[in-house]
Amino acid sequence: MSAPDTRLPVASTREVRRYAARLTRHHPRLLWTAVTLHVLAALAGLAAPRLLGDLVQSVQEGTTTAHVDEIMLALAGFLLVATVLTRYARYVSQVLGEQVLAELREDFVGNALALPVGVVESAGSGDLLTRTSRDVDQLGWSVRMALPEWTIAVITAVVTFVAAISVGWWVALPCVLGVPPLVIGLRWYLARAKDGYLRESASYSAINATLTETVEGARTVEALGTGEERIRAIDTDIDESYRAERYTLYLRTVFFPNMEISYLIPTVATLLFGGWLYTQGQVSLGDVTAATLYVQMLIDPVDRIVSILDELQIGAASLARLLGVAQVPDDREVSGAEPDGEDLAATDVRFSYVEGRDVLHGVDLVVGVGERVAMVGPSGAGKSTLGRLLAGIHPPRTGSVTVGGVGLTELPLDDLRGHVALVTQEHHVFVGTLRENLALAAPPGAVDDDIRGALAAVDALDWVDALPDGLDTVVGSGGRAVTAPQAQQIALARLVLADPHTLVLDEATSLIDPRAARHLERSLAAVLEGRTVIAIAHRLFSAHDADRVAVVEDGRISELGSHDELVAAGGSYAALWDSWHGRG
Incomplete structure (x- = not known):
């Protein structure tokens, strides 16, 4: 029950930048509107230092109350304009951020749904769950808040620096003194931050994986008395998460104090250098005042640039993990060939979940059109694995699985599901009405009569009609619970609506009591008439009703024939049948 070591890929920095650039190109109007408004807001805000500098110079030279009032009114006007422009600039930035985030989410959902099932199983639920929850949340914060604020800070810093230089060339010298510690600190931090935050996110994936499998296997944990072992496992994961978070905290505690020094140097140097120039008669007191205020104003946007950079690093790490989902190679090679018929054939099929350890060993099986085949055998023999290959979920390692002479994994998924569909022991009820849950599999134009017919076919119409709102009853998380x-x-009703030619039922009635399952399978018989059915079951009455029975043992089909033939042969199936009836 240990957490799987396999992890989904993570996109490179170059791929993250390319994707971000592509997203911004999708919204040029909003982007340039936001940039323009931010520039205008920054320019309006920069009038204050220049006006205060002029005021100081005027006071030194002698001025009137009326002149002071004029400067204060102008200052108030510019501040009002800056406030209004900033308000609308932030509004446009927020709208842009929401649209970009919506596209990111849509892309991620599409990529996640396109993941091969085998990859999802090997990666484990914890990794994918962390990406869909924590990483999406972190990225949402970065796109909604951090990125707009960082953009504002960058624009403000550039405009403020230009304004400072406009006072005189000498202002550039104090500003340059703060660059070396800033650059050194940034290079040191950026070289370590991404890996640190990726390690932090991976540790959350491990925690989620361990917690999920412990909760899902709680009864097994209790039955085997492995509670202490599970506690030690989660403690190990938490310890790794603690070390990862402590490392990123160490990066911040070194980085931010270094940045504070780089902020103070230019301000102090401007006062000292400007004061010396003033004593030499090369600049006015108003120029020194304006320059000092401009350099002081640079601290806030630069500080925000650096501070928000930390949030952007977290967001970039989350985006890299989300984009990594799209990098999983497809296990399907669509050939474009059309099946000639609906006969299903497995030829010399071998398959392994772990390299070098096959779980199927040279399986051969041909299922005719309209034939019903039952696969039985002990647990772990490979029945479900063979069923998944026959449904086109996995490609075989060697050999072939075809429908009408075309490999199942060579068919597009939409075409494949028109030929073969799989129903397993695991079923999901989506949040929404019962009608919406069933309409997922219904063809376009399906009406309530079609849905009710499918429910009737699986003996579910009685309990559905007894619901308070019938088909309009909300089910799923937060809705009415279903057993x-x-x-x-x-x-199964979805399966009836999907109407595939071949059905692979993997213990599809295992959770229904034996009498109900027997009744359900008899009800389905009329619906399955004319279809090919492969039923994987541990209840042997399913095998008794089948045209042929395939006994799977140790990854091989050890016996194949009708129920009567296999009972008469006195082999493994006969022993299972006798045991089922209490004669063993």
Whole structure:
């Protein structure tokens, strides 16, 4: 029950930048409107130091109250304009951020849904869960708040520096003195921050994976008495998370004090250098005042640039993890060939979840059109794995699995599901009405009569009609709870609506009591008439009703024939049948 070591890929820095640039190109109007408003707001805000400098110079030279009032009114006017422009600049930035975040989420959901099932299983639920929750939240904060604020800070810093230089060339010298510690600190921090935050996110994935599998396997943990072992496992994950967070905290405690020094140097140097120039008669007192205020004003945007850079590093790490989902190679090679018929064939099929350890060993099986085949055998024999290959979920390591002569993994997914569909023991009820849950699998134009017909086919119509709002009853998380058997019936009703030619039922009725399952399978018989059915079951009455029975043992089909033939042969199936009836 240990957490899987396999992790989903992480995008490179170059790929993150390329994706971010592509997103911004999608919204040029909003982008340039926001930039223009921020520039105008910054320019309006920069009038204050110049006006105060002029006021100081005027006072030194002798001025009137009326002149002071004029300067104060102008100052108030510029501040009012800056406030209004900043308000609308932030509003446009927020709108841009929300649109970009919406595209990011849509892309991520599309990439996540396109992941091969085998990759999702090997990566574990913890990694994908962390990316869909914590990473999306972190990125949302970066896009909504950090990125707009950082953009404002950059624009303000550039405009403020230009304004400072306009006072006189000498202002550039004190500003340059603060560059070396700033550059050194940034290079040191950026070289370590991404890996640190990626390690931090990976530690959360490990915690989620351990917690998820412990909760899902709580009964097994209790039955085997492995509670202490599970506690030690989560303690190990938490310890790794603590070390990862402590490392990123160390980066910040070194980085930010270094930045504070780089902020103070230019201000002090401007006062000292400007004061010396003033004593030499080369600049006026108003120029020194304006220059000092401008340099002082630089501290705030530069500080925000540096501070928000930390949030952007977290956001960039989250974006890299989200984009990494799209880098998982597709396990399908669409050939464009059209199947010639609906016969299903597995030829010399071998398959492994771990390299070098096959779980299927040279399986051969041909299922005719309309035939019903039951696969039985002990747990762990490979029944479900073979069923997943016959449904086109995984490609075989060697050999082939074809429908109508075309490899299942060579068909586009939409086409494949028109030929073969898989129903497993795991069923999900989505948040929404029961009608919406069933309409997911319904063809375009399906009406309530079609949905009710599918429910009737799986003996679910009675309990659905008994619901307070019938098909309009809200189910799923936060809605009306459905039992495990009812969830299976919903899944089977979806299958009826999808109307594939071949069905692979992997313990599809395992959670329904034996009498109900027997009744359900008899009800389904009319619906499955004419379709190819491969039923993986541990209840042997399913095998009794099948045209042929395939006994799977140790990754091989050890026996294949009708129920009567295999019972008469006296082999493994006969022993299972006798045991089922209490004669063993």
